[in-house]
Amino acid sequence: EYSHIQGTRWNKNVITYSIGRYTRDLPRSTVDSLVESAFSVWARASSLTFVRSHTRNADIMVEFVTYEHGDLYPFDGPGGTLAHAFGPGLGAGGDTHFDDDEHWTAGETGFNLFVVAAHEFGHALGLKHSRNPDSLMYPTYRSSRPANLLSREDVANINALYSKEYLW
Numbered sequence: 001e002y003s004h005i006q007g008t009r010w011n012k013n014v015i016t017y018s019i020g021r022y023t024r025d026l027p028r029s030t031v032d033s034l035v036e037s038a039f040s041v042w043a044r045a046s047s048l049t050f051v052r053s054h055t056r057n058a059d060i061m062v063e064f065v066t067y068e069h070g071d072l073y074p075f076d077g078p079g080g081t082l083a084h085a086f087g088p089g090l091g092a093g094g095d096t097h098f099d100d101d102e103h104w105t106a107g108e109t110g111f112n113l114f115v116v117a118a119h120e121f122g123h124a125l126g127l128k129h130s131r132n133p134d135s136l137m138y139p140t141y142r143s144s145r146p147a148n149l150l151s152r153e154d155v156a157n158i159n160a161l162y163s164k165e166y167l168w
């Protein structure tokens with residue numbers, strides 16, 4: 001989404017993430033497991049492994065924030081933009097922010113954190129938007145998503161960046 005500051009891909013297969021400020025909409029343990037599940041969607045379709053870290057120098061910093069929050073992309077209150085992520089790179093690269101003025105849920109009401117996180121982590125790995133409404137990387141949120149979150153196009157795109165075949 002912010003292609004002007006990102007590289008095209010991570011140059012490693014083990015990527016660390018850490019979770020900073022949480023939302024009050026869900027228990028922390030729920031946020032932890034939804035974030036882990038959203039990463040595993042991409043891990044299953046690529047050669048990537050995601051390792052949780054508890055330090056602030058992880059590759060991908062995950063935070064819930066509102067309005068102005070220290071980068072050039074302030075959030076907009078309830079509705080509108082739900083989250084954003086920086087593309088691969090050092091520093092802010094990969095960092096993923098969720099707008100805490102949304103109602104985050106693990107179910108069908110509000111905005112489903114797992115689905116939004118999976119979309120954002122696609123950006124954090126270097127993926128752009130798709131024009132195909134069946135793609136996870138479609139630019140607008142869709143509550144009723146198919147069981148298999150990733151479209152064939154999503155799998156092809158992540159594989160183009162991080163090939164699934166085993167690196168000898």
Ligand SMILES: CC(C)C[C@H](CS(C)(=N)=N)C(=O)N[C@H]1Cc2cn(c3ccccc23)CCCCCCNC1=O
Binds near residue numbers: 001123
């Ligand atoms: C795909 C998401 C998970 C992530 C993207 C943000 S990003 C950077 N990661 N691609 C997102 O938030 N898209 C907006 C796009 C959007 C839809 N509308 C908007 C009204 C105002 C502003 C934005 C929007 C119309 C009204 C519905 C508003 C609620 C839902 N919002 C969206 O779907």
Ligand SMILES: [Ca+2]
Binds near residue numbers: 076079081082
């Ligand atoms: Ca918003």
Ligand SMILES: [Zn+2]
Binds near residue numbers: 069071073084097
């Ligand atoms: Zn931000």
Ligand SMILES: [Zn+2]
Binds near residue numbers: 123129137
């Ligand atoms: Zn997006």
